[in-house]
Amino acid sequence: MIKAKDLMTRDVKYIQEDATIKETVIRMKEEGASCFIVDRKDQDDAYGIITRKDIVSKVVETGRDLEYTKVKEIMTKPLLMVSPGLDIKNVVRLMKMANIRRAPVFDGNEIVGILSNTDVVEALAE
Numbered sequence: 001m002i003k004a005k006d007l008m009t010r011d012v013k014y015i016q017e018d019a020t021i022k023e024t025v026i027r028m029k030e031e032g033a034s035c036f037i038v039d040r041k042d043q044d045d046a047y048g049i050i051t052r053k054d055i056v057s058k059v060v061e062t063g064r065d066l067e068y069t070k071v072k073e074i075m076t077k078p079l080l081m082v083s084p085g086l087d088i089k090n091v092v093r094l095m096k097m098a099n100i101r102r103a104p105v106f107d108g109n110e111i112v113g114i115l116s117n118t119d120v121v122e123a124l125a126e
Contacts, residue, residue, distance in 0.1 A: 004091050005084035007123050008105045008113030014039045017048065017072035021059050024050060024071055035102060037111055038075045047104065047111065048077030081106040082115065088123075091115060 015024060015036035024036065038048030050071050058074040059066060081104045082091050095103055095117065105113040 002088040002123070003084065004082050004086045004088065004105050004115050005113065007088060007119045008115040009119060010113045012037055012111050012114055015050065015071055017041070017070065017075065019071045020067055021055060021069045021071065021074070022066040025055060025066065028052065035114070037104060038071055038077065046078035048075040049079055049102065049104070050075045051102070079104055081111070084112060088120065092120060
């Protein structure tokens with residue numbers, strides 16, 4: 001049985017919620033990232049996520065200023081996260097129900113990876 005941990009991307013990239021969208025876009029290009037996990041302010045806070053799609057649909061399309069718009073203004077928060085041991089079929093069902101393309105993998109203490117629909121499709125090709 002294939003689990004979330006078997007297909008997830010382990011290189012999780014983070015950004016702070018006060019970063020500007022311009023800073024975010026530059027980092028995405030430099031690091032080849034399609035999304036960043038938005039770090040928590042403290043242990044009691046929830047993680048967020050910002051994706052290229054968020055930037056295009058919530059900033060570019062609406063004409064917002066890249067230099068003044070902050071990550072916290074357009075990110076998705078809180079996140080739907082999955083356990084590393086969750087069967088891939090259940091992960092895919094959850095993602096479909098929530099209409100999301102990525103699910104951070106959370107081991108109870110920290111985010112240990114991100115599972116995307118791309119990861120699932122690429123695994124099918126192997």
